[in-house]
Amino acid sequence: MSCPNLAAGGIACGSTPEGAAEVMRACRAVTDRPLFVKMAPVRVPEIARALEDAGADGLTLINSISGMSIDVNTRQSKLSKPTGGLSGPLCHPIAVRMVWEAARVVNIPICGVGGIMSGEDAAEFILAGATCVSVGMANLVDPAASIRILDELTAWAESQGVADINELVGALEW
Numbered sequence: 001m002s003c004p005n006l007a008a009g010g011i012a013c014g015s016t017p018e019g020a021a022e023v024m025r026a027c028r029a030v031t032d033r034p035l036f037v038k039m040a041p042v043r044v045p046e047i048a049r050a051l052e053d054a055g056a057d058g059l060t061l062i063n064s065i066s067g068m069s070i071d072v073n074t075r076q077s078k079l080s081k082p083t084g085g086l087s088g089p090l091c092h093p094i095a096v097r098m099v100w101e102a103a104r105v106v107n108i109p110i111c112g113v114g115g116i117m118s119g120e121d122a123a124e125f126i127l128a129g130a131t132c133v134s135v136g137m138a139n140l141v142d143p144a145a146s147i148r149i150l151d152e153l154t155a156w157a158e159s160q161g162v163a164d165i166n167e168l169v170g171a172l173e174w
């Protein structure tokens with residue numbers, strides 16, 4: 001309910017607490033299987049709470065951020081449409097902030113995604129409150145990126161001197 005690249009049926013229905021809850025309730029009514037909702041990078045605390053109340057088992061934050069890129073000589077979009085989803089390192093700090101915002105208001109697990117290129121990038125999500133992470137764009141740069149990132153994340157967790165990585169979830173100090 002958060003794709004920024006669809007004219008309708010994507011980000012539109014997930015951009016308000018009411019719309020997100022309506023879709024969530026409809027999905028919940030037809031399955032007992034675990035449902036994680038991929039959230040758009042908008043109104044995060046409100047929509048996260050609405051989704052939890054409507055029966056979500058977990059949240060994934062964030063889907064890509066709507067952006068534009070224009071070829072100034074042809075005056076045309078460099079994309080197939082005027083706008084498109086921005087992924088990768090540029091969206092990482094925003095995604096970490098949104099995971100942190102959601103983790104403060106819900107009790108269901110959160111999957112952090114957005115610009116993870118290294119184990120440290122993944123660790124930021126965990127410290128912000130994510131219990132798992134997901135890697136998108138880095139796989140397009142290097143198909144083995146996820147394996148390297150997992151190795152780096154494991155090394156970081158070990159360096160923290162904890163018995164279980166769960167001890168680091170939401171361990172941000174501020």
Ligand SMILES: Cc1cc2nc3c(=O)[nH]c(=O)nc-3n(C[C@H](O)[C@H](O)[C@H](O)COP(=O)(O)O)c2cc1C
Nearest residue numbers: 038062063064087088113114115116135136137138
């Ligand atoms: C080529 C490409 C295709 C994507 N397709 C989907 C999709 O079908 N559904 C979805 O929820 N997110 C999709 N995403 C968004 C990613 O899952 C992710 O939320 C976003 O790109 C931020 O993470 P990243 O920087 O690690 O890619 C896509 C991203 C890219 C780059």
